[in-house]
Amino acid sequence: MGNVLIVVEANSDGSLRKATLNAIAAGQKLAAATGGQVHAIALAKNASALADAVKEYGVTVHAASGAHLEHPVAENWAPAIAATAQSISAEWVGAAATAIGRDVMPRVAAKLKAVMASDILGVEGSGADVSLTRPMWAGAVVATVKLSGSVKCFTARTTEFEAVAKAGGGEVKQIQPAPPAQALSKFVGFKEVKSARPALTEAKIVVSGGRGTKGDFKPIEGLADELGAAVGASRAVCDAGWQPNDLQVGQTGKVVAPSLYIAAGISGAIQHVAGMKGSKTIVAVNKDPDAPIFQIADYGLVADLFKALPELQAAVKAAK
Numbered sequence: 522m523g524n525v526l527i528v529v530e531a532n533s534d535g536s537l538r539k540a541t542l543n544a545i546a547a548g549q550k551l552a553a554a555t556g557g558q559v560h561a562i563a564l565a566k567n568a569s570a571l572a573d574a575v576k577e578y579g580v581t582v583h584a585a586s587g588a589h590l591e592h593p594v595a596e597n598w599a600p601a602i603a604a605t606a607q608s609i610s611a612e613w614v615g616a617a618a619t620a621i622g623r624d625v626m627p628r629v630a631a632k633l634k635a636v637m638a639s640d641i642l643g644v645e646g647s648g649a650d651v652s653l654t655r656p657m658w659a660g661a662v663v664a665t666v667k668l669s670g671s672v673k674c675f676t677a678r679t680t681e682f683e684a685v686a687k688a689g690g691g692e693v694k695q696i697q698p699a700p701p702a703q704a705l706s707k708f709v710g711f712k713e714v715k716s717a718r719p720a721l722t723e724a725k726i727v728v729s730g731g732r733g734t735k736g737d738f739k740p741i742e743g744l745a746d747e748l749g750a751a752v753g754a755s756r757a758v759c760d761a762g763w764q765p766n767d768l769q770v771g772q773t774g775k776v777v778a779p780s781l782y783i784a785a786g787i788s789g790a791i792q793h794v795a796g797m798k799g800s801k802t803i804v805a806v807n808k809d810p811d812a813p814i815f816q817i818a819d820y821g822l823v824a825d826l827f828k829a830l831p832e833l834q835a836a837v838k839a840a841k
């Protein structure tokens with residue numbers, strides 16, 4: 522029976538992080554394909570409130586509380602996750618492909634002597650023939666992989682699995698987590714970038730700027746604020762120090778799939794496209810008519826962003 526265990530993530534205020542609901546959706550697909558049930562594990566100093574929040578989505582939540590679980594330190598979380606996976610005879614153990622999921626899941630896989638597929642995009646087939654799709658070479662190729670062994674681990678790309686809705690039937694089980702690991706690494710601090718704008722990975726609209734901005738993000742930010750959007754950037758911008766790294770969209774940055782993605786002064790390199798091509802509508806503003814971004818854009822404007830974006834901003838304001 523293909524039971525699935527999903528690792529729960531919390532925001533810095535302790536509330537349930539939406540990415541977990543996408544990971545549960547991936548877990549539901551696997552459970553449906555292999556005839557199992559979806560469980561979740563919430564780890565925190567006191568995991569009760571977080572577990573209660575996850576229970577609302579119709580899954581059995583294992584609440585693991587302990588001072589050593591307060592922060593997502595992989596060395597401390599992995600033993601508790603692996604032990605819980607064994608206790609429910611999980612065939613699949615996974616998390617959202619966030620910074621935390623990417624950090625903790627390989628260690629869980631090693632503890633369980635399991636194979637692992639990272640960044641999965643979908644689930645195909647059923648029973649013993651279940652396979653997973655995942656991107657390779659910056660998303661230029663989508664591979665279909667079949668994992669062997671009795672336990673398999675994964676991280677799921679949040680943009681590819683629609684968040685589950687609330688459902689009945691959930692329950693919380695308190696569990697005794699494994700004791701703290703030998704302190705090979707320890708939590709030092711967490712500095713969150715506070716912004717009045719929506720979070721990049723959760724925003725419905727993203728306005729991103731590239732090297733074409735020459736570091737002047739006023740037109741990007743002006744349009745973003747008029748639209749209530751998040752601000753993104755290409756790696757060229759972040760590498761130049763014009764914008765912080767946490768705004769980077771792409772293969773080595775964040776993967777976003779908003780309803781509307783506006784790329785201004787971005788050429789459309791494959792590594793950038795890997796992080797935003799799942800967007801529902803893509804608008805490109807670039808003064809080079811041959812820029813590759815136009816190949817994937819739904820709407821393209823060959824224009825100088827310093828002229829076009831303020832005009833767009835004024836038009837949005839007038840339309841409100």
Ligand SMILES: Cc1cc2nc3c(=O)[nH]c(=O)nc-3n(C[C@H](O)[C@H](O)[C@H](O)COP(=O)(O)OP(=O)(O)OC[C@H]3O[C@@H](n4cnc5c(N)ncnc54)[C@H](O)[C@@H]3O)c2cc1C
Pocket residue numbers: 730731732733734754755756757758769770771772773774775785786787788789790791792793796806807808809812824825826827
């Ligand atoms: C392993 C690896 C990983 C990478 N990961 C990422 C990643 O995660 N994210 C990412 O973005 N990149 C990534 N890159 C870098 C990527 O290859 C490109 O170098 C980068 O995306 C280019 O950024 P850009 O489009 O802003 O700059 P450029 O390629 O220099 O393009 C600038 C564009 O702006 C246009 N322009 C200039 N002035 C104006 C103006 N006034 N108005 C309108 N348009 C204008 C130009 O016509 C041009 O098309 C990675 C590369 C490697 C090798």
